[in-house]
Amino acid sequence: MDQRTGSTFEELVAEGAAVPTEGWDFSWFEGRATEARPSWGYARSAGGRLARADAALDIQTGGGEVLDMSLRTAATARPGLLAATEGWPPNVAKATALLRPHGVVVVAAADDGPLPFADEAFDLVLSRHPVQPHWAEVARVLRPGGTYFAQHVGPGSVFELVEYFLGPLPQEARTARHPDRERADAEAAGLEIAGLRAERLRMEFHDIAAVVHFLRKVIWLVPGFTVEEYEPQLRALHKRMETEGPFVAHSTRHLLDARKPHG
Template identity: 30%
Template sequence: MDFTELKKQWLAEEQASFKGWDFSHIRGRWMDEQLPWDYEQLLRRYLSCEHQLLDMGTGGGEFLLSLNHPYSQCSVTEGYEPNVQLCKERLEPLGITVRKIENPLHIPYPDASFDLVINRHEAYDFKEVYRILKPGGTFITQQVGGKNDDDLVAKLGCVKELPDPKTFDLQNAMHYALQASFNVELGYEAFTPIEFYDVGAFVYFAHIIEWEFGGFQVESHFDQLCTLAQELAEHGCIRGSEHRYLLVLKK
């Protein structure tokens, strides 16, 4: 195995561009989120054409646009500055309201603004989401659990940068939702496989998910990547496990 040539490829993957929340660069080179629920199908059960909809942490608006909801009734929040600018360029001309969020404890929209708030993998505060929902409104969130990618993180020898990963699970989320006066309609939790079919795809992923793979760089973790290349040669993939949970809450 020519690790010198592989290192050049891995360094190139580390520098590959990333916009919005779009992993098309590694399409066909990995598998993730083989979940027992369908986030989009679920939220469509709660979404009506007349609803005011907020997508928290919209990335570049890719998922929101796929819903084909009336643009004038769509709003988004985004905190990552490059994505904020992307949303202003892509979404505002369509009539979608874009607001930058600095702190999940303050969502920059008035009380009782939305019939449905959706949130996939974005930070939130239950009380603040409750505030911006209309009476009878729904909050649907799919979140990354605290045990997500633990095995892959260990293989690289990295350290997660979450404040306390042990508290990120369905049981704790339901507890805090009830404290915020929500009614729990649905709650799901799952551990499912994630697979990478070349080491470069994993490098691209780990470089982006920097809050899980703290301090990761090809140069500093080259030996671990070589070990992963050998694992790939033996087993046909690099495999880890994902932790997800989902809540449907009513105000």
């Protein structure tokens, strides 16, 4: 039993397994897990970009929560054309409901497919934590002089937790998503990097319910994760957290400011 909550392992696991995973609202984790935030304040910074844009696209918007926050910081100044894409049907419905009052058109589009928009349709493209940036498509839909402004997940993010369940991963997995590699890929697609910042941030998981929900929500960390398959590891981790305190991991993030040159 977790002495802090009075809940048993079974009760905590059941709770983490029952929480809906739609969208990118992480408020359920309050009091159960923490993650330091990047110093640049992505939503606020994106709001400043939106206030100056004419036509903007948010790629892989999730449930629309981050774009909603950014638009609220932009106040009344916002683009005349606003669109967003999302590939998971439950998130498409959630984002549509949340973003419709802002005048955002949410389009269902596969994360790994072409963007369903004309060439040079937008002067601003945003994305927070895309599964995989498609640089050629970003460059195609940007107008000359337009900007791709995004926060990406960096290399080896939360690998302390990932490797607890999967064991040691090869070096190639640790260097995937490296900002230097993404800089090269963006430049190969014809974009110019105006800014690139990276940070490593502390995370703490305070109970096993938070671990279960996190791995269900961020599905690419431990592919195919289920409570049943990983019950022995979960039980051992629960006992470790009871005696040693929070499980500590580190996320990595980088902020990209890329521009499509004129002519």
